[in-house]
Amino acid sequence: MSPPEYEHFIDTRGLVCPEPLMIVRNKVRTxxxxxRLLVLATDPSTDRDFRNFCRFMKHTLELVEVANKEHKYVIRKGVQDAS
Incomplete structure (x- = not known):
């Protein structure tokens, strides 16, 4: 399966909590x-942080992939699945 398309990109690799979440939060506001926003991260806590952020702010986390300690997320602003 190919990853969803995205309009925005942020590379937070090498940053640790809370920096990745704060950067994503500020970007999503714009x-x-x-x-959609593609985010690359290496901090394992981003998995929990981005899931909670999307749930609380009613965004959709369309993609979560982890390979070689690198996390890839696609967040869609303001559209949350009913599930």
Whole structure:
């Protein structure tokens, strides 16, 4: 399966909590509803942080991949699945 397309990109590799979440939060604020953000990270706590952020802010976490200690996320602003 190919990853979803995205309009925005942030590389937070090498940063640790809370920096990746704060950077993503600030970026998402500038985006339009329905736009997607690709985030690369190496901090394992981003998995929990981004899931909670999306749930609380009603965004959709469309992709979560982990390979070789690198995390890849696609967050879609303002569109949350009913599940």
């Amino acid at each position: 985006m339009q509803n329905g736009e």
